[in-house]
Amino acid sequence: MKRHAWPVPFTALATLAAHPAAAAPGAGLPSWNEGPAKRSIVQFVQTTTDPASPQFVPPAERIATFDQDGTLWVEQPIYSQVIYCLERVPALIKTRPQLATQEPFKTVLSGDGSALVRLTKDDLMKVLEAALAGMSVEEFRSQVRAWLEHARDPRWQRKYTELTYLPMQELMRYLRANGYRTYIVTGGGQAFVRVFAEETYGIPPEQVVGSAGGTSYGYDDHGNPVLTKEAKLVLMDDNVGKPQGIELMIGRRPHAAFGNSVGDRQMLEYTTAGKGARLAMLVLHDDATREYAYGPARGLPESRVGSFPAALDEEAQKKGWIVISMKEDWRQIFAFER
Amino acid sequence: MKRHAWPVPFTALATLAAHPAAAAPGAGLPSWNEGPAKRSIVQFVQTTTDPASPQFVPPAERIATFDQDGTLWVEQPIYSQVIYCLERVPALIKTRPQLATQEPFKTVLSGDGSALVRLTKDDLMKVLEAALAGMSVEEFRSQVRAWLEHARDPRWQRKYTELTYLPMQELMRYLRANGYRTYIVTGGGQAFVRVFAEETYGIPPEQVVGSAGGTSYGYDDHGNPVLTKEAKLVLMDDNVGKPQGIELMIGRRPHAAFGNSVGDRQMLEYTTAGKGARLAMLVLHDDATREYAYGPARGLPESRVGSFPAALDEEAQKKGWIVISMKEDWRQIFAFER
Numbered sequence: 001m002k003r004h005a006w007p008v009p010f011t012a013l014a015t016l017a018a019h020p021a022a023a024a025p026g027a028g029l030p031s032w033n034e035g036p037a038k039r040s041i042v043q044f045v046q047t048t049t050d051p052a053s054p055q056f057v058p059p060a061e062r063i064a065t066f067d068q069d070g071t072l073w074v075e076q077p078i079y080s081q082v083i084y085c086l087e088r089v090p091a092l093i094k095t096r097p098q099l100a101t102q103e104p105f106k107t108v109l110s111g112d113g114s115a116l117v118r119l120t121k122d123d124l125m126k127v128l129e130a131a132l133a134g135m136s137v138e139e140f141r142s143q144v145r146a147w148l149e150h151a152r153d154p155r156w157q158r159k160y161t162e163l164t165y166l167p168m169q170e171l172m173r174y175l176r177a178n179g180y181r182t183y184i185v186t187g188g189g190q191a192f193v194r195v196f197a198e199e200t201y202g203i204p205p206e207q208v209v210g211s212a213g214g215t216s217y218g219y220d221d222h223g224n225p226v227l228t229k230e231a232k233l234v235l236m237d238d239n240v241g242k243p244q245g246i247e248l249m250i251g252r253r254p255h256a257a258f259g260n261s262v263g264d265r266q267m268l269e270y271t272t273a274g275k276g277a278r279l280a281m282l283v284l285h286d287d288a289t290r291e292y293a294y295g296p297a298r299g300l301p302e303s304r305v306g307s308f309p310a311a312l313d314e315e316a317q318k319k320g321w322i323v324i325s326m327k328e329d330w331r332q333i334f335a336f337e338r
Numbered sequence: 339m340k341r342h343a344w345p346v347p348f349t350a351l352a353t354l355a356a357h358p359a360a361a362a363p364g365a366g367l368p369s370w371n372e373g374p375a376k377r378s379i380v381q382f383v384q385t386t387t388d389p390a391s392p393q394f395v396p397p398a399e400r401i402a403t404f405d406q407d408g409t410l411w412v413e414q415p416i417y418s419q420v421i422y423c424l425e426r427v428p429a430l431i432k433t434r435p436q437l438a439t440q441e442p443f444k445t446v447l448s449g450d451g452s453a454l455v456r457l458t459k460d461d462l463m464k465v466l467e468a469a470l471a472g473m474s475v476e477e478f479r480s481q482v483r484a485w486l487e488h489a490r491d492p493r494w495q496r497k498y499t500e501l502t503y504l505p506m507q508e509l510m511r512y513l514r515a516n517g518y519r520t521y522i523v524t525g526g527g528q529a530f531v532r533v534f535a536e537e538t539y540g541i542p543p544e545q546v547v548g549s550a551g552g553t554s555y556g557y558d559d560h561g562n563p564v565l566t567k568e569a570k571l572v573l574m575d576d577n578v579g580k581p582q583g584i585e586l587m588i589g590r591r592p593h594a595a596f597g598n599s600v601g602d603r604q605m606l607e608y609t610t611a612g613k614g615a616r617l618a619m620l621v622l623h624d625d626a627t628r629e630y631a632y633g634p635a636r637g638l639p640e641s642r643v644g645s646f647p648a649a650l651d652e653e654a655q656k657k658g659w660i661v662i663s664m665k666e667d668w669r670q671i672f673a674f675e676r
Contacts, residue, residue, distance in 0.1 A: 060542060137585055194589050203591030206544075215585050217578035217604060225608050226351060227585050234572060234586060247553050247565050248572060249587060251532050251543030266555060270563050319503035327543060 009287060022073055026193070031167040032333070037281070040322045044279040048255060049178050058180045063257040065209075065267060066172065068193060070306040071260045072201065072281050074153070074163040075293040079305060082124070083190050084132035084147055084161075086116075090211040092130055130247040132189060133213055133231040140229055144195040158211075158336060161200045165283075167330045168258070172201060175256070183244060183254075186210040187238030187263050188246060191229065209249040211216040211237045242267035252327040255279065259307040268321055278322040284308060287327040290337070353372065355488040360609070366512040368669070369505040375667040378660045379509060386593060388515050395593055395616040397517045402594040403584060404510065406524035406531060406548075407513060408644040409598045412491070412501040414630040417643060419530050420462070421498075422485055423469035424454075429481075430468055437468070452611050466511040470527060471551055478567055482533040496674060499538045503621075510539060513594070521592075523583060524548040525576030529567065534646070547587040549575045557611045581606035593617065599644040602669050606659055618659040622646060625665040628675075 018263070025042045032038040048057040069070045069075035085265075089108045092099060099105040104123035135143070153160055177318050184203055186193055190210030197203040212235045215227040216257045237245040246254065256272035260283040268280040285308070286300060287291050292305035297313040316323050326333065354461040363380045370376040386395040389500050407413035425570070427446045430437060437443040442461035445453045457465075458462050473481070492500055510520045522541055524531055528548030536542040550573045552564040575583040584592065595609035598621040625639060625645070632641035635651040654661050664671065 060536070173584075190586075191589075206587070208589070212586055216583050217581055225581065225604065227581060227608075231359050243555055243565060244553050244565065248528075248550055249544070251529075251546070266563070270555075270565075273563050291348070 011106065019250050026174075028177060029167070031333075033329055033331050035329055037322055037324045040279065040281070041174070043173065044256065044277060045178050047277050057276065059254065061252060062175075063180075063183065063250060063254040064175050064180045065183045065185040065242075065243075065250075065254045065258070065260075065271070066168070067259040067264045067267070068210075069182050069188055070285065071264070072164055072168050072184070073160070073165050075306045076134050076285075076292065076294070076303070077154075077305075078324065079188060080153075080160045080163075082128070082145065082186050083167055084151070084192070085128050086145065088131040091184050096130075103132075110111070125288055129231040132192070133229045135229060137215065137227045137229060138189065140191060141195050144192055148196055154338070155244070156217050156334075162336055163334065164200060165330070166286075166332050168283075168334075169201070171258075172203075174203070180256070181207065183207045183209060183246075183250060185237065185242050185257075185267060187236075187241075188319060189213075190237070205290040209235075209237060209245045211241070228235050238263045240266050243270035246270070257281075260285070262312055265312060265315070269319075272319060272321065273318075280319070281324055282308070282312070282316055282321060283324045284313075284326065286325055287330075287333070291326055300316075341638070343656075344610065348624075364398070364512075366515060367505070367508050369508055369671075371667055371669050373667055375660055375662045378617065379512070379618070382594065382615060383512065383516050385615050395614065399590060399593065400513075400516075400518040401521065401588060401590050401592040402510075402513050402518045402520045403523040403537050403547075403580075403592045403596070403609070404506070404589075405580075405597040405599075405602045406522050406624065407526055409602070410502055410506050410594055412629065413499070413644045414632070414641070415492075415643075416492075417526060418468070418498045418501075421476070421527050422482065422489070423466050425485065425489065426469040427465065434468075434556065443468075467569040471567045473567060473663075475553065475565045475567060478529060479533050480531055484622070486534055494672075494674075499534050500674055502538060503668070503671065504670055504673050507539070507673075509596075510541075514524070514540070519545065520543045520593070521547060521588060523575065523580050523595075523605060525574075525579075528573075528575070529549075547575060547583045549573060549579070569571075576601040578604050581608035586609070595619075596621070598623070599646050600650055603650060603653070607657075610657060618654075618657070619662055620646070620650070620654055620659060621662045622651075622664065624663050625668075625671070629664055 018316055025046060029038055035054060046057045048055050049055060069079050086108055089105055097122060100109060101193050104114055104119050104126055107119065107129060138213040148159065148161060151160060152158060153163060182203055184193060184197055188210055190208055190212040193203040193209045193210050213232060214230040214232045214234045216230055218226050218228060220226050235241060235248065236247050251279050253274045254271045257267050258281050259268060272278045272280045285294050294306065295308050296302045297308050297310045313323065363384060364376060367376055370497060385391050385393045388394060404410055407417050424446055425573045427443055428659055438447060442464055445457065446465060486497065486499060490496060491501060514520055520541055522531060522535055526548055528546055528550040531548050532543040532546045549571060552568040552570045552572045554568055556564055556566060558564050573579060573583050573586065580602065591612045592609045594617040595605050596619050597606060610616045610618045623632050625631060631638050632644065633646050634640045635646050635648045651661065
């Protein structure tokens with residue numbers, strides 16, 4: 001497993017490992033500034049894991065769900081999975097040369113930025129289908145793995161898997177150290193995220209819930225069974241699809257849920273509608289210097305991806321969902337910052 | 339958790355708990371007679387968990403999948419979930435009285451056995467839909483829980499959850515003691531099986547994969563979010579649906595798979611097509627005295643449920659799948675036998 005730098009003194013780490021309950025509260029959250037967000041997390045964990053607490057949650061029920069894009073890693077200027085699909089087109093052309101003269105593949109191949117932004121949603125869906133379906137599940141995994149190895153993001157020139165938020169990594173480890181099982185519940189592709197979630201987040205494939213296409217079961221030339229990825233969606237895991245996906249794949253209501261945009265609204269609503277202690281948090285991207293700033297809540301610029309409108313901000317205030325300000329609450333955003 | 343009697347000497351149990359690797363091989367399988375089936379299990383576990391073995395399987399990859407009906411519990415004379423749906427009809431009539439005069443509900447209410455057997459598949463589907471959809475996921479769980487508490491099977495007059503096979507319970511515990519995660523992969527209803535799987539088998543809801551209907555997300559009169567069960571199937575988890583369900587819900591190929599009928603064929607095929615050590619086993623119901631006898635393989639009577647045809651028997655021989663003879667391989671079938 002890849003190790004991200006984790007600036008906790010070694011002695012604190014050792015203490016945490018040996019006696020999770022005996023560690024100083026919040027000792028595993030060094031990238032979080034002291035403030036209401038960090039306090040809410042520590043208080044929630046203490047309340048739900050202390051057997052003497054009236055809000056104690058038995059270990060089997062300790063489920064925490066995390067959106068991915070914009071919550072665990074960068075989603076600007078566009079979702080990494082979309083970049084994957086666009087960058088996959090040249091390889092697609094090698095096996096299906098006839099696509100080179102067809103739209104939208106011709107435009108994608110041209111590399112003409114101004115033409116690319118004009119691609120319609122339908123155009124994009126054609127590229128996504130071609131990049132995400134039609135191959136065996138094993139072929140798909142090795143294609144994504146190879147791309148993750150060589151691809152670099154345009155701003156930091158880092159691997160996409162390095163663009164994860166250190167405070168959220170710490171939060172997931174802190175929850176796991178306290179008996180919580182951490183799940184990703186993403187509008188992105190379940191099969192895509194599963195390729196790197198274990199190495200990047202310590203989350204195994206069976207704890208990744210996402211938008212999922214079907215598969216067909218057939219045989220290769222040697223008579224070996226093959227699962228082939230299909231374009232047809234079995235689960236669209238966004239908005240109402242998030243609680244639906246949680247019910248389908250986990251079968252328990254989470255006690256904690258983390259998101260950053262309107263697509264996470266129903267997951268947070270469903271989580272906090274349960275009895276007993278529940279924690280719901282939303283990451284607000286308000287740090288253009290260290291990451292990005294977009295809303296349009298609180299006068300931040302609008303964004304095509306990961307919209308956080310004023311109505312969501314108001315609902316959060318009303319329902320006690322905690323808004324995490326990247327600028328105020330996070331001492332450090334990426335492990336590679338020094 | 340409910341405790342099933344488990345005829346292992348206490349000292350052996352204590353040893354197993356303290357030092358799983360130090361226990362005598364197969365010590366956790368007292369209801370299995372010595373023979374090829376038990377030997378295959380013990381050998382598979384030793385080969386895949388010994389770090390010095392070339393066929394060692396890392397703990398994260400240790401997945402074992404179990405069919406339920408006919409593999410973990412009795413499926414004769416008809417699936418327990420179908421009995422649940424039929425016995426649910428009187429309660430349905432209370433909330434929807436107009437059904438009492440409509441077919442097939444009228445026939446079900448009549449209790450006329452000869453009319454009941456003549457119900458078509460479409461008739462049965464109407465009853466299943468009415469009993470399994472249209473209510474919130476929480477209401478459904480409490481309805482099933484209440485039924486399981488009072489319902490008794492016609493032959494042994496036991497709770498349905500007592501009709502589980504002790505050797506398979508031991509096998510699941512033995513695998514878990516050796517780092518395997520045990521999943522149910524059933525053609526039956528995922529939501530139905532999840533209600534009792536944790537208490538009955540020690541398998542949590544998130545490790546139950548089954549035929550699953552969709553849910554709709556809405557609100558009750560107080561504005562609380564509600565997931566309502568829908569009749570529309572998201573996953574038909576039988577035949578090719580089993581490897582498809584495994585890919586959707588687990589995302590890893592199992593190293594061991596257990597079934598008892600044609601509906602499990604593709605799951606076993608997919609499992610054993612993987613590299614390294616794999617174990618595939620089929621329970622053959624050849625014990626009319628202690629349980630039931632049906633095939634039609636090996637001259638056993640035909641059955642409407644859980645068919646084990648001669649072709650499956652031949653495929654098993656050819657591919658090294660182990661056929662478990664209830665009569666020969668199981669010393670004791672139920673915990674309540676004494």
